[in-house]
Amino acid sequence: MFKNIWTGNALVVKESTEAAEPDYRMHQRNEFISVVKTYSIPAMLILAAVIGLTANCNTISIFDIARITLSSVGILFCAMLIEKQLFGKSHYGDRVCSLFHHADCNSVLDGPMAKIFGISWSEIGLGYFTANILLLSLFPVSSGSVSVINWAGMLYGVWSVYYQWHVAKSWCVLCVIVQVIIWAMGITATVSHFTVPFAFDIVSALLSCIAFAICIMGVHQYTSAYVVENERVRAVQHYRALKANSAVAKVLIKGGEYYEITLHDSSIIFGNPKAKLRVTILSNPHCNPCARMHTQVERLLSMSKKEICVQYIFSSFNEMLEDSNRYLISCYMDNPKDEALCKFNLWYTKEKFDYKKIVKMNKSHIHTDVVEKEIEKHRAWRKKTSLIETPTILVNGYKLSDEYELVDLAMIENTVIEEKNILKDINGRSTTPLGAE
Structure with a gap:
């Protein structure tokens, strides 16, 4: 059958030292600019936190540093969750799941309670941990207000575990790890106020709430823009493929x-x-x-x-x-x-x-x-x-x-x-x- 249908032509690819991508330098520059734009916001947040820790090193307690460290770990796990949310898989997230002999977290992440007001809990978690770091490093006086929010976050941890256990009857290992981090932050905040007086005022509380809201909405808008851009790219590719179809082109052009x-x-x-x-x-x-x-x-x-x-x-x-x-x-x-x-x-x-x-x-x-x-x-x-x-x-x-x-x-x-x-x-x-x- 192969001999009957074969045209006698074959494509042979050979290595050539002269081969080069057209406009390679321009594409390389554009790719570099794209990477810089993608990571500019996370880089600026890290720089702001470092500057804050350096400037307020005399006023930040050891417990606040512990909460900042826990928040940094929480950001890593929430980033894995968002990666799974966007792509259905995560290189490092899947490895973490496999350590606990649990291969799939997607049933929980795609479930009916995975979002609230259109914002996923993964995005809320990433914004939550980011706000913790920025407030505790740049605005140490808000430590009491942040503690109250950390304690409220512990209640969400209880609900999340209950939902996975009794309602979904499926466990998301990454989600459970994030809840453990939230509880560890709440316990750290409680212990810290045995040695450091608890200070709470309305102004710092309002500023803290605004900071948490801005961070959460910023993460949500960032991921939404990424999804929209990917959909746009796919739509453009499909549109170009359709235009490149000879039969379609013939009909459209002859319709003029x-x-x-x-x-x-x-x-x-x-x-x-x-x-x-x-x-x-x-x-x-x-x-x-x-x-x-x-x-x-x-x-x-x-x-x-x-x-x-x-x-x-x-x-x-x-x-x-x-x-x-x-x-x-x-x-x-x-x-x-x-x-x-x-x-x-x-x-x-x-x-x-x-x-x-x-x-x-x-x-x-x-x-x-x-x-x-x-x-x-x-x-x-x-x-x-x-x-x-x-x-x-x-x-x-x-x-x-x-x-x-x-x-x-x-x-x-x-x-x-x-x-x-x-x-x-x-x-x-x-x-x-x-x-x-």
Whole structure:
């Protein structure tokens, strides 16, 4: 069966010392910036805690340091819980579970009581421990208020253990460890007030509650943004995959308005004139969107120069500006294609802002019979189609649908999109036979 279906072609991958990722340095820099942004908030929180401990080392008790240490351990375990919540698994969290011969915590984490007001207990725990560290290190006078909150947290620990034992009848080892840490913090807070007088005032209590709320909501927003971004990335990937499907592309592109266009309507052609896809661009040399479109033309040609044909047809705001069209046409006529493309780029990025000087310098080149003949062809096509909006993009005569950008055509370069079979009557008018697409 294999011999019958095999084409005789095989893909062989060989190691090459010359192989390199395109734009590697730029990608490396972008990845570094992304990592810095991801870890900037945790890094700033750690730095703030270190600064607070250093500045208040004379006023912070040994028991507060113990609570800060316990909170740091709690952050690690809550981070594992959030990792399991987001990805369904955690490298280190799963190892902790396996030590207790318990392989799955997800039944509890995905249960009906895993969230309150849309915020998971994992996020609340991470925010809770973070607030403990910041308050005890930066604002030691709030130790009494934090103690009250720690004691309230012990009540949650009792409820959590009861829920896993009697209601869910399934244990989350990481959750139990977090409850043990919460209880250890509450006991430490109780012991500390046997040696350090218990101080509690309304102002520090309110500030402490605000700090806990901010930390919890900050963690929730952080994880929510991460989930939304991942969903966005997946949606974009699926959308691009859909656009890259030849059958889908064919339907979408052929659903656009059709305008008859041939290679004889403009000689300004880049790429492969025999390519299956011919992209026609109605462009105005003084149009800013057209200038941005030209950057996409360069990208498209760099990706699919041999499989794409790009044809330019020039327009202008008025007759006084038609010398700009003549200049670009002369650039194409008098130079190799690659050099002409560079001159087009120079025009759209710089020279168009000083067009009078450029046109004057090249006056002898732009007013020739060849240029005038070409500009007449462009004018005749615009009159025939009545198109005036720039930039207008046609793919084999069909107006490019809004779902596609110009560079997206590199994904469907081998798609066959038949042009309409438009017949001419004896007066030169276009007629489409019944039943013809």
